Amino acid sequence: MEELASRRGIPVLATALSGGRGIESVTTYHHLFVRGVPDQLQPDSVVVVGQPGPSNRIARLLETGAPVTHVDRWGLFSDISGTMKMGVREDPVAFLERAAPQQQAGWSGEWKRLDQRLRQALNDAIDDAERPTGPGVARALGTLPWSSLVVASSLPVRDVDAHLTRPSWVHSNRGVSGIDGFASTLLGVADRRPGTVGLVGDLSFLHDSNAFLCDSKPGAVIVLIDNGGGGLFDLLPQARFAPDFERFFTTDPRRDFSVLADFHDLGYVDVDSIAAMSEAVGSQVGTEELAVVRIGVDRSDDLGIRSALDAVAAEVLGV
Template sequence: MESAANPSHALALVLVDELARGGITDAVLAPGSRSTALALALHEDPRIRLHVEIDERSAGFLALGLARATGRPAPVVVTSGSAVANLHPAVVEADTGQVPLLLLTADRPPELRHTGANQAIDQLGIFGRSVRWFVEVGVPEDRPGAVGYWRATACRALAEAGGLSGPPGPVHLNLAFREPTVPLTDDGRARVAGPFEASLAGRSGGRPWTIVGRAPRHVPSAELRSLAARIAGTERGLVVVGQTDANVAVVLDLARAAGWPVIAEPASNVRTGDPVVGAAHHLLGNAAFARAHRPDLVLRIGRTGLSRNVAALLGPDVPQLLIDPHGGWHDPDRAVSELLVADVAATAAGLTALLAVTAGSDWADRWLEADRRVRRVVGSVLDEHDRPSEPRVARDLGAGLPDGATLVVASSMPARDLDAFLAPRDHLRVISNRGASGIDGFVSTALGVALGGGRPTVALTGDLSLLHDANGFLLSPDAPGIDLVLVVVDNDGGGIFSFLPQRRFEASFERVFGTPHGRDLAELARFHDLGHADVSTAAELMPAVDAAREAGGIHLVHVRTDRDENLALHRRIQHEVDAALADFA
């Protein structure tokens, strides 16, 4: 490994080398002066792709998108001061969404803190309890043991971000650099005694300084047999799956062995076929069906929360067992009666083996028959006219993407429409920032997913989500090629509020909730040199998306809708569903 000109240069070289040894392939940088040593070290290391963003908030979400796509933390580097505070929204999402993220924040040394020095704020513990681990690494010095300390710290940071002591999440290393921060012994403002003397070498063979191994948490065999017996003795059961990293196949195998239907949110990536109920939101919006189909036992996996109708079914009077590998307390309604802290895949596979055979049941058959009936009715309503609607965009986009594609979905109405209208299908990966469920950082998250995913990537967003993070398009012009199609449902404001009680306050609604922006998204596309296509009929959507994918680069596919019409359509759909189920319950 090369020698270092000064301690700041040494720390940067060692950290970047250890991150690369730990499997890091991408890093994000928002430019600044105090982080110079890290910026140069990352730029010069061929093992790591460096992505440069002007806006620190966008940089944080770009790193988060990379992590969602790859499962590995993507370091994000910023300079000192308010730049650090701008990472907080991404930290909140990484915390609540259990996404590995590594924050490398440059800082002024202690002698410049609390003195009025430029760009110096209190960065120690700035993210509070949102991070899994925080370390004030200390001012780099040429002393015995420094290199081992830096390397071990980098290894632990990666391990903690990946879930060493709990669920995956953000880790914060605060790095105080004294000048010179450039790889010189004298930058004209600060002198050091000479080059860094200690060896910077890591372990031989390119190995990390510390290798961390993890074993899945298994359920004791007696407890597993007892749970299998309960499942076998329960006909009226459900498997409900929210956002999770659990293996899709083993969850479906367990449901088939139990003879239970599955309700799966899109980002669970379990909505892939029988026995999945795709229209659960509409079915459970019918009061008679919901009463007649109250389950006797529910297995819950992951964090749910998209459908109020599903949440209403899962009340405290329904026995519910939540399985989570980290003991996540995913229970806002205080309805879960048991929490099993165990690896989901190992537990599901063990239960399936004990149940031994695939079971059938009238209970599951009735759920699936009702699902087919409702999806036919909903489809006929959506297909009546060729005018684009928000539900039809979600349905057609989810159905029309090629096998192997990734669909990144914004919070608010896009995520809910996908949940309500996506039919079960195979080979589609859905990603959504549903940790804190904010609309912020969506563009950057989608760009990060596209950079890290290695597969066709399409995003479904509303106009406000797009505008909220338009700075995300300000990636460095020499960034690696990004292929991303953003389908933008533009209803000129916040459409979700039309479904909420705020809608009754007509005098205030439009200004403080509807918030029309009046912006022309074609002008935004031109400003950022993006491809742009207007879609005026429903039939034009998928040809426009396919053409944009084939052209490559970043494109907006723009679909204009009307908020009042959307509300009326949702109400009509539920009315037609109720009529279709009148003789069913």
């Protein structure tokens, strides 16, 4: 796909979970479409291969009015935005080889140029932050030497999709309803792949913690973002309107995770900065211990960086 796309000048927006991230893919779409698809990037048609991923801003690319074709080898189409014009059951590379013409160099180059400029600006803004945030953790994980990354639902899968750019094995499991099954998935991946790291929020971690009752624990490091419940809900409209928002949506578990780690005989360390998190993960990854690195994140810091990153994007794009 990468070779074909590069030859024809087709921009490829590759999700972290697709395994398709590499130097040629566009990865800033969480921010590139902050105010819709920029004029100079408007497509004539869009081809969706597999799942569109966890960014709700991808929908903006699917809603420009350009025809949207889904291609899947097995005919499994994921039409989340209801914009699918045509579904094609075929090998995606064979389809593109046959149906996607050579693109204009100026248009393809503009995708690449904006993606690179935006990535640099986003990274700079994240690196300037003094306190830990979800995007900061996701960006730092991209610099650490793991073999596989298992990401939980909610903010972890979104932050990794937005800020982890290196080509890598990223796994996730949406469970039955969303946050269930994280620990089981991590243990399964870690059992096969030494050097596995997991990224999870406090509620997802608790939800499947009985998985740690397993017979023999594989070595792995779990980065636990403890932001006092479901931080994702801060980004939804109910954060402004729902009565008793904290009680019914955020649901801060108010638990001491070191007690749970002790109960399950897991290694445990509490850190309060991205640098300390990186050091703890770096020294632990690849060992035979199953260990938790808990990093406390203040939800208002987290919200702050998310709106700051949107503002950075709007400035870079001039929108």
